[in-house]
Amino acid sequence: MTALKMVSAVAKRSLDRAAADALRQAIVSGEVLPGTRLTEMEIAAQFELSRGTIRAALQRLMGEGLIVQRPYAGWEVVTLNSHDVWELYTLRASLEGLAARLAARHPDRRARMEIAFDVLKAAAASGDGREITEADLSLHKTIVSLAGHQRLASQYEVVGQQVRMFMASSNAILPRSAMLIENHIPLVTAVAEGDPDLAERCASAHSTSSGEILMRHLEAQKHTHAEASEPPKSGSR
Amino acid sequence: MTALKMVSAVAKRSLDRAAADALRQAIVSGEVLPGTRLTEMEIAAQFELSRGTIRAALQRLMGEGLIVQRPYAGWEVVTLNSHDVWELYTLRASLEGLAARLAARHPDRRARMEIAFDVLKAAAASGDGREITEADLSLHKTIVSLAGHQRLASQYEVVGQQVRMFMASSNAILPRSAMLIENHIPLVTAVAEGDPDLAERCASAHSTSSGEILMRHLEAQKHTHAEASEPPKSGSR
DNA sequence: TATCAGATAATTGTCAACAATCAGCACGAG
DNA sequence: CTCGTGCTGATTGTTGACAATTATCTGATA
Structure with a gap:
């Protein structure tokens, strides 16, 4: 069981929510830089979750303006001009x-x-x-x-x-x-x-x-x- | 093929996005009133889409502050005090x-x-x-x-x-x-x-x-x- | 009559698989 | 050398099924 699943269970928080939180933290801290390309498969493998769960997490971050969707070309951490x-x-x-x-x-x-x-x-x-x-x-x-x-x-x-x-x-x-x-x-x-x-x-x-x-x-x-x-x-x- | 699917195909817009748009319009226009209880199964049946697609639509409206989630008890159109x-x-x-x-x-x-x-x-x-x-x-x-x-x-x-x-x-x-x-x-x-x-x-x-x-x-x-x-x-x- | 406990049904959460779309690359022609 | 076309692989979009959670209802007991 991954750390994320443990945290999710303890906090009574859905896995997609927990994944969103972890990704947000990585982006906001600079650990994942603007312009970085993310794919659902890659993130799903990294977190050991299904693509659907990760997809929900990415959509949440898109709503917060931290990532944008490149249709059929992955997601991208926003670059700010x-x-x-x-x-x-x-x-x-x-x-x-x-x-x-x-x-x-x-x-x-x-x-x-x-x-x-x-x-x-x-x-x-x-x-x-x-x-x-x-x-x-x-x-x-x-x-x-x-x-x-x-x-x-x-x-x-x-x-x-x-x-x-x-x-x-x-x-x-x-x-x-x-x-x-x-x-x-x-x-x-x-x-x-x-x-x-x-x-x-x-x-x-x-x-x-x-x-x-x-x-x-x-x-x-x-x-x-x-x-x-x-x-x-x-x-x- | 439902009207929503046609609109979605023409506008090159995902089905979950089109469903969100339709629900949002119904809420904002007063057609669906504050306090109304919505369930994923019911909306999925109404739009003839899968629960997963409708779930994504509902999450988007939640992000916009129009509905709130009652865990395992459905979603609810916000009432404004x-x-x-x-x-x-x-x-x-x-x-x-x-x-x-x-x-x-x-x-x-x-x-x-x-x-x-x-x-x-x-x-x-x-x-x-x-x-x-x-x-x-x-x-x-x-x-x-x-x-x-x-x-x-x-x-x-x-x-x-x-x-x-x-x-x-x-x-x-x-x-x-x-x-x-x-x-x-x-x-x-x-x-x-x-x-x-x-x-x-x-x-x-x-x-x-x-x-x-x-x-x-x-x-x-x-x-x-x-x-x-x-x-x-x-x-x- | 009220409260508590247990069970069931309703609902969401998550997943793997398949469908759809298109980005990117390679090859051919001008 | 450049441009256009076609194909393939990469990626997302969507689905149905199963797991998990809990709200609600019913029956029993005090």
């Missing part, structure tokens, strides 16, 4: 703005923001890149959680996965720890103090600023490695 | 705000907004409820299209489907035609004139206002029909 990155951070800015606005009205906001920010400060002090990234993510998820908005949380998760995939596969660099803490202070304060309008503006500005860093990084990478595989830019519909 | 409706219009306000902001920068915005608004005015003059609804939707889709943002368009579509399902099944009433046109003027003007900040504020205000009408309608229905099936309100996570 600069327009995609722009879409991700503009959408995330909008979602985080809404989340911050709602979070700023939650009775528990002060306590929970302090906890999350303390964790981020501790991570920044440790200097461990992985710990910093997790703490940063956790802070933003706290805001989304405080919003009490399931649909927002779902969409935020989908966008966040694609952002993490991009960062994991593109050698995106972390900002300096001191700068990281400083950049979060306006947002944390606005939410904790309960100012919805300010919280929304800070959240949007924060995401937009992070996104611009990503865009500059992408542009810089273009000049150091010619990306022949980059698809043509999507225009307006 | 007041918290769900609040989630829908706040998320839509956020998405439309982003869309309007971006649309306000598109070179073709003036021409396309004029066309869409003219269609809405003609529909309002006709007094045909269905035509008005379609023209209203089309105007908002024009704004989203002008944004040139695929991920926003996808999420907007998912949210829009749930809103339409709610409206179709709850006897939501349309605003008076004159009021409808008047309510759209600020948004249309801000986008057409190319003022991103104003467009964003107008779009958010417009969606929020529409959402509040929905909420009031829901509250009014509560007093006329006791909704015993309404699930408990979701709290913050």
